[in-house]
Amino acid sequence: MRKFSLLFMLLIAVVVSKATGTNDDDSKISYPMPTDVKMVIESKCFNCHNDEARGDKSKKALNFSTFSDLSTIQKIAGLNDIKKEVVEGEMPPKKMLERHPEAALTPEETQLLVEWVKSESQALLKK
Amino acid sequence: MIKKNTRIYLIIVLVALVGIQFFQPKRNTAAITSDHLFQQTHVPGNVQQVLNHACMDCHSDQTKYEWYHKISPVSWYINHHISEGKHELNFSNWRSISPLDKISLLEDVKKEVGSGKMPLKAYTLIHREARLTVAQRDSLFSWVEKYQEELMQEALN
Numbered sequence: 511m512r513k514f515s516l517l518f519m520l521l522i523a524v525v526v527s528k529a530t531g532t533n534d535d536d537s538k539i540s541y542p543m544p545t546d547v548k549m550v551i552e553s554k555c556f557n558c559h560n561d562e563a564r565g566d567k568s569k570k571a572l573n574f575s576t577f578s579d580l581s582t583i584q585k586i587a588g589l590n591d592i593k594k595e596v597v598e599g600e601m602p603p604k605k606m607l608e609r610h611p612e613a614a615l616t617p618e619e620t621q622l623l624v625e626w627v628k629s630e631s632q633a634l635l636k637k
Numbered sequence: 638m639i640k641k642n643t644r645i646y647l648i649i650v651l652v653a654l655v656g657i658q659f660f661q662p663k664r665n666t667a668a669i670t671s672d673h674l675f676q677q678t679h680v681p682g683n684v685q686q687v688l689n690h691a692c693m694d695c696h697s698d699q700t701k702y703e704w705y706h707k708i709s710p711v712s713w714y715i716n717h718h719i720s721e722g723k724h725e726l727n728f729s730n731w732r733s734i735s736p737l738d739k740i741s742l743l744e745d746v747k748k749e750v751g752s753g754k755m756p757l758k759a760y761t762l763i764h765r766e767a768r769l770t771v772a773q774r775d776s777l778f779s780w781v782e783k784y785q786e787e788l789m790q791e792a793l794n
Contacts, residue, residue, distance in 0.1 A: 583785050586792075587744035590737045631737060635793045 541577045547626045550619045554602060586634050593627040596620050657709040662716035665723075667698035672732040678787075683773075684780045688728070691756045691767040695722030698729035718757070736792035743781045743788075750774060 538556060539548055551574065558568040561575035572588055580588065595601035597620065602613050615623070669676070675685060694700050695718055706715045726742050734742065749755035751774075756767045769777070 583740060583782075583789070584744060586737065586789070587741040590741040594738075594741070631792070635789055 539574045539577075541574065543626065543630070547622060550615070550622060554613055554615055554619065558602075558606075582634050582637060586631050589627045589631050589634075593624050596623050654709075660709060661707070661712055664702070665698060665700040665716075665719050666702075667729065669699060669729070672730055673697070674728040674731040677731045678784065681776070681780060683776050687769060687773050687777050690764070691761075691769055693728060694760070694764075695719050696726045696728055698723070698727065718760075736788045740785050740788050740792070743785055747778055747781055750777065 538560065539551060543551070555572075556574055557563065558565055559572045559574050560569070561573060563569045572591065577585065577588065592601075596615060602615065607614050671677075674680065674688075680688070700715075700719055702715075705711055726745070731739070746755075750769070756764070756769075761767045
């Protein structure tokens with residue numbers, strides 16, 4: 511009986527740690543960012559801008575799988591490019607939106623990304 | 638002896654070539670103002686030379702034209718490159734660009750030149766002085782990096 515309850519406790523411990531502690535590690539983006547920003551990037555940008563993406567061009571321009579490894583200046587430049595692209599409506603690309611209209615950024619999402627880029631850049635500048 | 642038909646075609650082509658000379662794009666030859674990169678920050682002489690030889694023809698308001706650039710359709714082709722180049726980066730407007738945008742643009746310079754995409758092959762084919770040596774690249778990149786650090790300070794203020 512004691513053995514069983516011990517096993518049960520262990521199981522609960524594993525479930526709890528899965529549900530809370532390691533939550534962040536499950537994310538495909540290692541670079542720290544607010545959850546709402548991460549949700550937008552994961553759903554609207556990540557598919558083309560990660561290590562396993564098919565297109566070489568998009569991956570070379572911006573890769574969220576390796577963003578953490580960049581130098582501070584490269585990060586600032588990358589963030590600034592994100593802002594520019596989404597504000598000017600260049601990203602997500604029009605061609606892709608023809609096939610996947612649901613991938614378009616809403617004005618609120620664009621605003622969220624822009625505000626994040628601003629605050630994140632300032633934080634990086636102070637480092 | 639040229640056939641009659643061929644002669645007519647040749648004349649048509651000749652007339653067309655003369656005709657298109659009346660359609661010339663506006664020359665990209667504004668005077669340098671205080672907005673220019675070289676007026677906005679100190680750029681070492683050897684780096685200025687690299688930029689002048691390899692970049693400024695399409696990335697500033699001061700193109701140095703050769704005689705054949707003034708002939709259509711070459712002039713149209715050149716003009717297209719110039720307007721595209723200036724749209725991406727125009728060193729003549731350097732003042733109006735925010736420090737963060739400047740950092741980004743300089744990062745692009747490093748990427749494009751480092752990967753050999755810039756200057757364009759079509760450009761270096763004719764402009765021998767635009768084929769950068771390793772030393773020239775290095776001096777360009779070390780200036781870029783130093784300037785980016787300065788711009789980071791500027792962006793903070």
